[in-house]
Amino acid sequence: MKETNLYEGVKKYFESLGFLVRAEVKDIDVCAIKEDLLIGVELKNNLTVDLLVQGTLRQKVCDLVYIAVPRPKRFKKNREFSNTLHLLRRLELGLLFVDVDKGMAEEILEPAYFNLDKARSALVNRRKALLKEIKGRSLSLNQGGSSRTRLMTAYREESLKAVAILLEKGSVAPKDLKELGLKSTILRDNYYGWFKKIARGTYVLDDCKSDDYECYRDYISEFRSVLFLM
Incomplete structure (x- = not known):
């Protein structure tokens, strides 16, 4: 045409x-x-x-x-x-x-x-969430431009820290995570299915799900070495 x-x-x-x-x-x-x-x-x-x-x-x-x-x-x-x-x-x-x-x-x-200022003010909550995600990551494991691949988010990183604590302690309560600076709701929410409640306020790792975090074994070991365990 x-x-x-x-x-x-x-x-x-x-x-x-x-x-x-x-x-x-x-x-x-x-x-x-x-x-x-x-x-x-x-x-x-x-x-x-x-x-x-x-x-x-x-x-x-x-x-x-x-x-x-x-x-x-x-x-x-x-x-x-x-x-x-x-x-x-x-x-x-x-x-x-x-x-x-x-x-x-x-x-x-x-x-x-x-x-532009008006457009940004309309998305102020999204900006806060973005900054929170950036500050919540202690590792830089993702590669820019990646798609259709498992990404390391702040939430996944915090969940892996909980795994590290459980590997060290065997069982923990939500308050134990809170004392170490982690979200106490990680265990209860159990987004990845890695944790199992065995009693009121007591959680352990679900052995049936260990393959899901096995690929992060090196990082879990690093977390175990730097976290102040009770």
Whole structure:
């Protein structure tokens, strides 16, 4: 498909809003002007990094900038699409989907100022959780870019410390973990199924689950050597 096929739909869209529309003005694919408002539109067959770069360059001279692409044949509002809209919002770019067959354009996203401080304040709890996870790790065992692999989280690390204590002591109570600086709920929650309650307030390791933490044997040994055991 030629990019020129997108022009008619974009032209009709802005003309319906009372804009004067002109094409190929000083390297800008489409310009729309109404009173003192100047809008630039970049036309492309695909939403690419180059297109985003072009859009941000047009912001130097235009009040608002849209990027226009053909409407996807199998359009779904999924996570990938939401992430794309987030990126466009961050760049303060608008998005138009063009139905070439009908010669019509639809505004998917209006270009607007992006308030980063406001966006961060809305996710303050997620930020706190991120910082808590970072501070909760004493080891750096994960490799950046990993996927579909078992990761060492702060919770897993703390659970392994509980395993180290149980290997040393045989049985412990939640208060024993708390005195050593661990969460007392680790044993009760038993997220990984490594622990077994044998009496009220008393836990031991579940031997049937030992294979699950065997791969961390070296780290468990390290924890045993540094923890102050009762």
